[in-house]
Amino acid sequence: MLHRKKRICRFCESGDVFIDFRDEKRLVRFLTEQGKIVPRRTSGNCNQHQRQLAQALKRARHLALIPFVSDIPR
Amino acid sequence: MEKLYSTIFIVDISQNPDEVDTVASRIQQLIEDHGGIIKKIDRWGKRRLAYSINKRTHGFYVEIEFSANSRLNIPQILENEYRINDRVLRFMTYIIEKEELIQRAKNAGKLKSAETAESAEAPAEEKKISETRPPVSKPAESKENTEPETPKVEEAKEVEETEETEKKEESEQE
Numbered sequence: 001m002l003h004r005k006k007r008i009c010r011f012c013e014s015g016d017v018f019i020d021f022r023d024e025k026r027l028v029r030f031l032t033e034q035g036k037i038v039p040r041r042t043s044g045n046c047n048q049h050q051r052q053l054a055q056a057l058k059r060a061r062h063l064a065l066i067p068f069v070s071d072i073p074r
Numbered sequence: 075m076e077k078l079y080s081t082i083f084i085v086d087i088s089q090n091p092d093e094v095d096t097v098a099s100r101i102q103q104l105i106e107d108h109g110g111i112i113k114k115i116d117r118w119g120k121r122r123l124a125y126s127i128n129k130r131t132h133g134f135y136v137e138i139e140f141s142a143n144s145r146l147n148i149p150q151i152l153e154n155e156y157r158i159n160d161r162v163l164r165f166m167t168y169i170i171e172k173e174e175l176i177q178r179a180k181n182a183g184k185l186k187s188a189e190t191a192e193s194a195e196a197p198a199e200e201k202k203i204s205e206t207r208p209p210v211s212k213p214a215e216s217k218e219n220t221e222p223e224t225p226k227v228e229e230a231k232e233v234e235e236t237e238e239t240e241k242k243e244e245s246e247q248e
Contacts, residue, residue, distance in 0.1 A: 016177060067125050
């Protein structure tokens with residue numbers, strides 16, 4: 001069975017108001033192995049931060065900081 | 075309305091590394107000519123792209139922050155320039171919201187509190203060094219990464235070849 005992760009928004013914990021798309025190391029944690037955005041039910045982010053995060057991820061993708069797709073299994 | 079913008083673009087430096095300066099100065103000139111005020115220029119340096127753009131694997135990132143009246147329509151002017159200029163691989167211009175500024179102030183506050191703790195022990199000169207952002211070291215790292223790659227591949231090939239020859243010899247002996 002899937003391991004249930006703690007449902008605490010990391011961004012709320014650290015008191016972040018804005019998620020910067022420039023530090024891709026932090027963003028990569030919210031991507032699946034294929035490069036998809038991790039859903040809120042798994043990441044545990046709150047609505048507000050999940051939407052900000054999606055915005056940041058999309059900006060980072062456009063600037064080739066993080067991949068659109070990666071590790072496609074053959 | 076006066077707004078704060080940020081424009082980031084990736085310059086193709088595969089043919090000529092000096093292109094960065096020409097492109098950056100051209101963009102700066104465009105902004106200033108149309109009534110914008112440049113606040114900050116940040117060179118992220120040469121970086122590996124997460125995916126290839128126009129068959130290029132590396133690019134030089136430059137970020138320019140400027141403030142301008144939204145009626146001047148500077149993002150549109152910049153976009154036209156970026157599209158014409160074939161040295162620019164990718165670009166993005168966006169309005170910096172106040173949340174981002176608040177976040178930056180917070181991060182700066184965190185850094186400062188850490189620095190004050192350090193500066194109590196360390197001399198003042200080191201404080202300045204810690205203030206400058208780390209991306210300066212990034213281009214050097216990427217260069218290091220790119221250069222040794224080719225010899226490694228060659229070595230690997232040689233190893234494979236030797237293994238193959240050995241196998242052949244073994245089979246011949248049999």
